[in-house]
Amino acid sequence: MDKLVVLMYVVKCKFGEKVEKNLDLNERSLHLLKMLVERYIQDGQPVGSRALSKNTAIKLSPATIRNVMADLEDLGLIHSPHTSAGRVPTVSGYRFFIDSLLKVKPLELKEVSQLQTEFNEAENTSDVVNRASKVLSEVTKMAGVVTLPRREVLCLRHIEFLPLSNTRVLVIFVTNEQEVHNRIIHTSKKFTEAELIQAANYLNSVYSGRSLASVRESVFNELQQHQQQVNQGMIDAVNMAQMAFKQPPEEDYVLSGETNLMGFNELSDMGQLKNLFDAFSQKQGVIHLLDQCLVADGVQIFIGEESGYQAFDQCSLVTSSYSINDETVGVLGVIGPTRMAYEKVIPFVDVTAKLLGSALNPK
Amino acid sequence: MDKLVVLMYVVKCKFGEKVEKNLDLNERSLHLLKMLVERYIQDGQPVGSRALSKNTAIKLSPATIRNVMADLEDLGLIHSPHTSAGRVPTVSGYRFFIDSLLKVKPLELKEVSQLQTEFNEAENTSDVVNRASKVLSEVTKMAGVVTLPRREVLCLRHIEFLPLSNTRVLVIFVTNEQEVHNRIIHTSKKFTEAELIQAANYLNSVYSGRSLASVRESVFNELQQHQQQVNQGMIDAVNMAQMAFKQPPEEDYVLSGETNLMGFNELSDMGQLKNLFDAFSQKQGVIHLLDQCLVADGVQIFIGEESGYQAFDQCSLVTSSYSINDETVGVLGVIGPTRMAYEKVIPFVDVTAKLLGSALNPK
DNA sequence: CGTTAGCACTCTTTTAGATAGAGTGCTAGT
DNA sequence: ACTAGCACTCTATCTAAAAGAGTGCTAACG
Numbered sequence: 001m002d003k004l005v006v007l008m009y010v011v012k013c014k015f016g017e018k019v020e021k022n023l024d025l026n027e028r029s030l031h032l033l034k035m036l037v038e039r040y041i042q043d044g045q046p047v048g049s050r051a052l053s054k055n056t057a058i059k060l061s062p063a064t065i066r067n068v069m070a071d072l073e074d075l076g077l078i079h080s081p082h083t084s085a086g087r088v089p090t091v092s093g094y095r096f097f098i099d100s101l102l103k104v105k106p107l108e109l110k111e112v113s114q115l116q117t118e119f120n121e122a123e124n125t126s127d128v129v130n131r132a133s134k135v136l137s138e139v140t141k142m143a144g145v146v147t148l149p150r151r152e153v154l155c156l157r158h159i160e161f162l163p164l165s166n167t168r169v170l171v172i173f174v175t176n177e178q179e180v181h182n183r184i185i186h187t188s189k190k191f192t193e194a195e196l197i198q199a200a201n202y203l204n205s206v207y208s209g210r211s212l213a214s215v216r217e218s219v220f221n222e223l224q225q226h227q228q229q230v231n232q233g234m235i236d237a238v239n240m241a242q243m244a245f246k247q248p249p250e251e252d253y254v255l256s257g258e259t260n261l262m263g264f265n266e267l268s269d270m271g272q273l274k275n276l277f278d279a280f281s282q283k284q285g286v287i288h289l290l291d292q293c294l295v296a297d298g299v300q301i302f303i304g305e306e307s308g309y310q311a312f313d314q315c316s317l318v319t320s321s322y323s324i325n326d327e328t329v330g331v332l333g334v335i336g337p338t339r340m341a342y343e344k345v346i347p348f349v350d351v352t353a354k355l356l357g358s359a360l361n362p363k
Numbered sequence: 364m365d366k367l368v369v370l371m372y373v374v375k376c377k378f379g380e381k382v383e384k385n386l387d388l389n390e391r392s393l394h395l396l397k398m399l400v401e402r403y404i405q406d407g408q409p410v411g412s413r414a415l416s417k418n419t420a421i422k423l424s425p426a427t428i429r430n431v432m433a434d435l436e437d438l439g440l441i442h443s444p445h446t447s448a449g450r451v452p453t454v455s456g457y458r459f460f461i462d463s464l465l466k467v468k469p470l471e472l473k474e475v476s477q478l479q480t481e482f483n484e485a486e487n488t489s490d491v492v493n494r495a496s497k498v499l500s501e502v503t504k505m506a507g508v509v510t511l512p513r514r515e516v517l518c519l520r521h522i523e524f525l526p527l528s529n530t531r532v533l534v535i536f537v538t539n540e541q542e543v544h545n546r547i548i549h550t551s552k553k554f555t556e557a558e559l560i561q562a563a564n565y566l567n568s569v570y571s572g573r574s575l576a577s578v579r580e581s582v583f584n585e586l587q588q589h590q591q592q593v594n595q596g597m598i599d600a601v602n603m604a605q606m607a608f609k610q611p612p613e614e615d616y617v618l619s620g621e622t623n624l625m626g627f628n629e630l631s632d633m634g635q636l637k638n639l640f641d642a643f644s645q646k647q648g649v650i651h652l653l654d655q656c657l658v659a660d661g662v663q664i665f666i667g668e669e670s671g672y673q674a675f676d677q678c679s680l681v682t683s684s685y686s687i688n689d690e691t692v693g694v695l696g697v698i699g700p701t702r703m704a705y706e707k708v709i710p711f712v713d714v715t716a717k718l719l720g721s722a723l724n725p726k
Numbered sequence: 727c728g729t730t731a732g733c734a735c736t737c738t739t740t741t742a743g744a745t746a747g748a749g750t751g752c753t754a755g756t
Numbered sequence: 757a758c759t760a761g762c763a764c765t766c767t768a769t770c771t772a773a774a775a776g777a778g779t780g781c782t783a784a785c786g
Contacts, residue, residue, distance in 0.1 A: 411778050411779085412778070413777085446778075447776085447778045
């Protein structure tokens with residue numbers, strides 16, 4: 001194990017203002033809310049005033065607690081399923097809990113190093129990503145998701161062209177030492193095998209070792225400048241490179257442990273569950289959601305409807321972006337019921353993101 | 364649309380002997396059984412004697428029908444969930460129904476040609492396979508599965524080596540005109556880039572255009588024969604080829620419409636469903652099951668526990684192998700509840716397999 | 727002898743009512 | 757400001773009863 005990672009939790013605080021505004025939310029109310037949420041996360045049952053009162057840390061009668069709870073309900077932080085049930089946190093309640101009340105405890109060194117070992121043997125990018133996803137799901141017993149690192153920052157190692165039928169050309173390129181990609185382009189004319197080899201040689205000599213993004217840029221500039229250059233072979237090569245790289249990188253993610261979600265009875269409504277799994281297999285909706293986490297640093301959390309994605313209404317998503325060489329290249333996270341052990345999941349997701357980043361870092 | 368396909372249903376008949384043995388299974392009983400199964404497949408409710416009696420095609424009193432049903436129950440073909448419910452087909456009942464009673468109706472030409480169009484635009488193998496899987500699930504509203512074609516019969520187009528760190532070498536090879544594969548091998552010594560290029564050139568000149576299976580064989584023979592040959596470069600090349608190809612081809616399949624299975628209430632037990640989906644993501648169990656269908660021609664059916672795979676206990680699997688150039692290379696099928704419309708699914712799976720085969724056929 | 731009508735019986739499903747339990751809101755008292 | 761007490765509401769559980777569906781058996785019929 002080489003690098004240990006500094007833990008830092010940047011949790012977005014949407015409701016920061018609200019704390020100021022509602023002065024009636026005194027120390028005691030907050031503490032009660034915290035107790036209530038923690039209790040609910042533990043048991044999954046609506047928690048009543050009596051239950052809270054029995055809690056050692058609180059020496060108030062149920063009646064008093066009821067008054068406080070009525071206030072919290074007015075503020076929309078908790079909610080009663082029906083008259084004679086206890087209270088349950090609302091989305092706002094969870095939000096407030098996470099942003100202002102939750103004391104996240106960093107992982108122990110031992111746990112971190114154990115996590116680290118999961119990545120040690122991995123050979124290539126997709127292997128690392130798979131392991132990350134698997135670890136996320138296995139540790140949390142929920143679903144783990146990891147987006148593949150953005151291709152932009154990958155480093156071009158080698159490119160090659162093979163002629164297909166007609167004007168189609170198979171482009172194979174290797175990035176990041178050992179990741180093989182391929183795509184098919186349609187050229188303006190039919191090239192011979194020799195021409196293609198020559199073109200590849202040229203591109204390899206000029207662009208090998210540079211990032212895809214910079215290659216794309218250079219290629220574009222070169223086309224602009226040398227529009228009517230003498231060396232047609234070079235133009236052809238650059239042209240083909242542009243076609244190969246201009247296609248938007250297909251975004252994708254790796255999901256593990258989806259089936260864990262079938263165990264939670266808050267997700268046991270078959271219709272909802274079907275929606276969720278449909279979302280998983282269609283992918284684009286989830287990708288869109290994950291992309292939103294790409295911009296922010298640190299851990300980001302979507303609670304229930306906050307994600308704005310119907311299928312995730314009953315779920316929470318705890319994500320963190322991960323970086324290679326200080327450049328953010330992907331997102332990873334955990335998907336589970338809104339009632340999850342945030343205080344454990346948050347630091348875990350954070351650390352895993354850091355570890356994934358350094359595992360992907362070319363030494 | 365170029366080729367139309369001859370339909371032929373070779374359905375394995377496990378219970379062929381039983382028909383002979385039980386002489387009491389006269390015409391009438393068989394017809395009644397047929398009615399019962401059809402009715403049950405339609406409604407999903409246990410069917411009673413009265414319901415069958417009302418059926419226009421049968422002019423028997425409920426009492427008589429009850430006697431017959433008692434016989435059928437003794438034979439283990441149908442079964443009563445409890446005293447006052449109707450009867451439901453057992454696995455044996457379904458088996459007998461499918462093997463001996465079912466009149467499968469071929470698809471209409473129109474339907475076949477419409478199916479055909481689904482494959483027309485597909486460019487490469489994985490695209491074709493994906494479409495096949497999607498079609499299977501969308502038409503049947505159940506889950507569709509297609510194994511990737513066995514690599515053995517693929518034709519080697521091009522091979523290339525790239526040096527990695529230490530003695531590791533990245534092998535890229537193209538099969539079947541445009542399918543790109545890659546793997547990493549560990550060589551006995553460190554090769555220079557020039558050596559690797561030379562090795563690739565040699566292999567390309569000798570083996571290009573041959574099937575992977577034959578390449579593997581030749582490579583093996585060559586190593587045996589020329590053990591102490593002068594040309595070390597050639598030995599190295601052949602050696603690397605062997606390492607690249609010896610690894611067993613990773614079998615895989617494409618699954619679509621799994622979520623359709625969440626809609627059936629015979630599969631609505633969350634525990635069972637979880638098992639099923641776990642099986643889908645672990646893959647090997649399903650692959651093993653599908654491999655069993657690779658040997659037989661035509662449509663094969665596993666009903667409920669017949670598959671011998673716990674997770675599929677509540678499901679039936681209707682499969683057919685598919686072939687390229689008369690060589691069987693893969694399996695495709697439909698997964699759904701045992702109560703499915705076999706008379707439609709069977710011909711559909713059959714035709715789809717034929718179409719997939721011809722879509723994959725290099726012209 | 728095969729078929730049918732009749733009937734008692736069994737089992738599930740539905741409905742209803744009663745009861746217990748949990749928790750609340752309100753009021754009055756400390 | 758807090759608490760005790762109490763009436764009230766709603767859910768969950770249990771019981772009993774009734775309805776419905778279907779069977780198995782027996783005896784009668786052509």
